[in-house]
Amino acid sequence: MILDKFSLQGKVAVVTGGGQGLGKVFCLAYAEAGADVVVAELNPETGRQTVREVQMLGRRSVYIPTDVRQRASVYAMIEQAVQAFGRIDILMNNAGITKWCPAEDVSEEDWREVMDVNLNGVFYGCQAAAKHMLARGGGGVITNIASMSGMIVNYPQEQASYNTSKAAVMHLTKSLAAEWAEYGIRVNAIAPGYMGTAMAKPFFDDPQYGGVWIPAIPLKRPGSPEELGPLAVFLASEASSYVTGATVVIDGGYTIL
Numbered sequence: 001m002i003l004d005k006f007s008l009q010g011k012v013a014v015v016t017g018g019g020q021g022l023g024k025v026f027c028l029a030y031a032e033a034g035a036d037v038v039v040a041e042l043n044p045e046t047g048r049q050t051v052r053e054v055q056m057l058g059r060r061s062v063y064i065p066t067d068v069r070q071r072a073s074v075y076a077m078i079e080q081a082v083q084a085f086g087r088i089d090i091l092m093n094n095a096g097i098t099k100w101c102p103a104e105d106v107s108e109e110d111w112r113e114v115m116d117v118n119l120n121g122v123f124y125g126c127q128a129a130a131k132h133m134l135a136r137g138g139g140g141v142i143t144n145i146a147s148m149s150g151m152i153v154n155y156p157q158e159q160a161s162y163n164t165s166k167a168a169v170m171h172l173t174k175s176l177a178a179e180w181a182e183y184g185i186r187v188n189a190i191a192p193g194y195m196g197t198a199m200a201k202p203f204f205d206d207p208q209y210g211g212v213w214i215p216a217i218p219l220k221r222p223g224s225p226e227e228l229g230p231l232a233v234f235l236a237s238e239a240s241s242y243v244t245g246a247t248v249v250i251d252g253g254y255t256i257l
């Protein structure tokens with residue numbers, strides 16, 4: 001049956017930044033589809049809360065403290081995840097930050113931090129998970145969270161570091177998909193538009209930001225975080241078996257205009 005292809009029954013998924021926002025939505029969506037979930041998160045309180053909510057859905061879940069800026073932390077997390085559940089089938093590289101600042105004033109520290117979380121952290125996750133997937137004979141699915149900001153320049157916020165990091169995530173995704181296709185590892189990205197999380201929601205009612213953003217969205221509203229869950233399950237499941245190297249845009253039409 002067609003819906004069986006969306007099942008994640010018996011799979012093990014790792015989600016970085018799974019404590020809140022989109023990451024939490026991905027954890028719960030994977031769990032609803034049948035997967036056990038590793039919550040890899042910097043914040044122990046939110047990370048453990050997501051674990052409890054996954055467990056309430058009847059799935060196994062563990063919190064593993066993770067700082068994606070640190071390669072060693074990401075590698076240790078993948079190792080602990082394999083110890084906990086025996087394997088990893090799905091990796092969602094979701095953790096991300098933004099810093100708004102006119103480009104001419106961005107400090108070296110801030111530039112590096114955005115790159116460390118949004119780009120380097122994604123690469124460390126892909127690399128560590130792929131080593132595990134290759135060692136057990138190949139197969140697996142990786143999804144990286146990019147952004148529409150990797151395709152266009154959003155305004156009026158000034159976020160050159162964020163835009164650049166997300167464009168790089170999209171090309172990293174293609175590069176890794178090309179390298180690992182022969183081993184049955186699919187690598188895709190999701191490019192969300194404005195979604196109602198801590199990162200963007202506080203600005204929706206601000207005339208300076210939301211007042212500019214929302215009229216420019218063809219669907220005339222921001223996305224609800226839960227609207228990303230089905231796409232994440234699609235990309236993690238057999239339903240997308242011929243999709244690799246793709247960046248799927250989910251933005252209410254923002255980037256078509």
Ligand SMILES: NC(=O)c1ccc[n+]([C@@H]2O[C@H](COP(=O)([O-])OP(=O)(O)OC[C@H]3O[C@@H](n4cnc5c(N)ncnc54)[C@H](O)[C@@H]3O)[C@@H](O)[C@H]2O)c1
Pocket residue numbers: 016017018019020021022023040041042043046066067068069094095096097117145146147148191192193194195196197198199200
């Ligand atoms: N909200 C949006 O409008 C939007 C749009 C496009 C893309 N995105 C992307 O979606 C992803 C999730 O964003 P969100 O809106 O849920 O943000 P959020 O700020 O609500 O959540 C981010 C999560 O990542 C965690 N995190 C941050 N730094 C970390 C680190 N070094 N190591 C481990 N975890 C870390 C945070 O603790 C938090 O739980 C990000 O990659 C973001 O760039 C968001």
